[in-house]
Amino acid sequence: MISIRQMRSVVAVLEEGSFTRAAERENATQSGISQHVSAVEQQLGATLFERTSDGVKPTKAGQRYYRRCVEMLRTMELASAEVQALSGEVAGTLRAGLMPAFTRAALAPALERFCLANPHVDVRITEAYSGALTDLVRADELDFALVPASEQVVGVKTSLLSRDREMLVSGANIYLDHLKPVRLATLPPLKIIVPGAANIRRRNLETYFETNNVRVERLLEMDAMFGTLELIARSDWVAVLPGIITISDSVRETRCVNPIADPELHSEFVIIEPARRALSTPAALFLDQIRREIQEIAEQWRQIAI
DSSP: OOOHHHHHHHHHHHHHTSHHHHHHHTTOOHHHHHHHHHHHHHHHTSOOEEEETTEEEEOHHHHHHHHHHHHHHHHHHHHHHHHHHTTSOOOEEEEEEEOHHHHTTTHHHHHHHHHHHOTTEEEEEEEOOHHHHHHHHHTTOOSEEEEEOOSOOTTEEEEEEEEEEEEEEEETTSSSOTTOOBOGGGSOOEEEEEOOTTSHHHHHHHHHHHHTTOOEEEEEEOOOHHHHHHHHHTSSOEEEEEHHHHGGGSSOSSEEEEEBTTTTOEEEEEEEEETTSOOOHHHHHHHHHHHHHHHHHHHHHHHHOO
């Protein structure tokens, strides 16, 4: 009989690509992880991994067995969560990771409702950009995170959260009409603030600029959302940001917001979670609140954008 611990060892080795890192993740010894994997291979009569000087790589049998193990581990987690939910009182710990795009407008109202409804849940919110959040999810240090859509990552389950229209955000004294759609190619050369090279949004923005003849005078790389917004408010620097983060600027005060048009630019955001673990009841309930807030912000934009 193959044990749960042995299955977890197989999953850890495949996701980490190393017996050493798998042992660190599972709080075990390298020899212990190796013994678990060997025992599974003996019982299955199949080789799950190829040991090379570069690490370990799964065989076809290993890849298929990994997928089944992940399904089983998630099912067990889900069963536990469903039974706990029947008690009528939600408790435990919520560990959610959000990008600044979500923390500025969507987090506070969603979190307020969640905390009022679930006073016995220990809430831990981490704000970071997509690369850091993905690493935390893979390490099982977050229940889930909200990030831009990108390539599939081993060990991470991905599902669509939302599709958001991108906006040009500039200073309040700029020459543009607030909330009126704008074609970037018709504007004078822009001084644009962009995220760091590791951010998937950076690549998407640069592709859009190049393919749509957007003239760029200067790029400023900044992975600091509130710093970006403050610099825009007091200078001639601009940025392209998701609509969800700019809803607070829909009433023009210190910044001007213009939906990007001809062509429109959209970003897709996804929910990522550890592939081997189902969402806990607190995580699922909080995610429901975040979804609700994102939908309400999207509806606000549909009503006010020209």
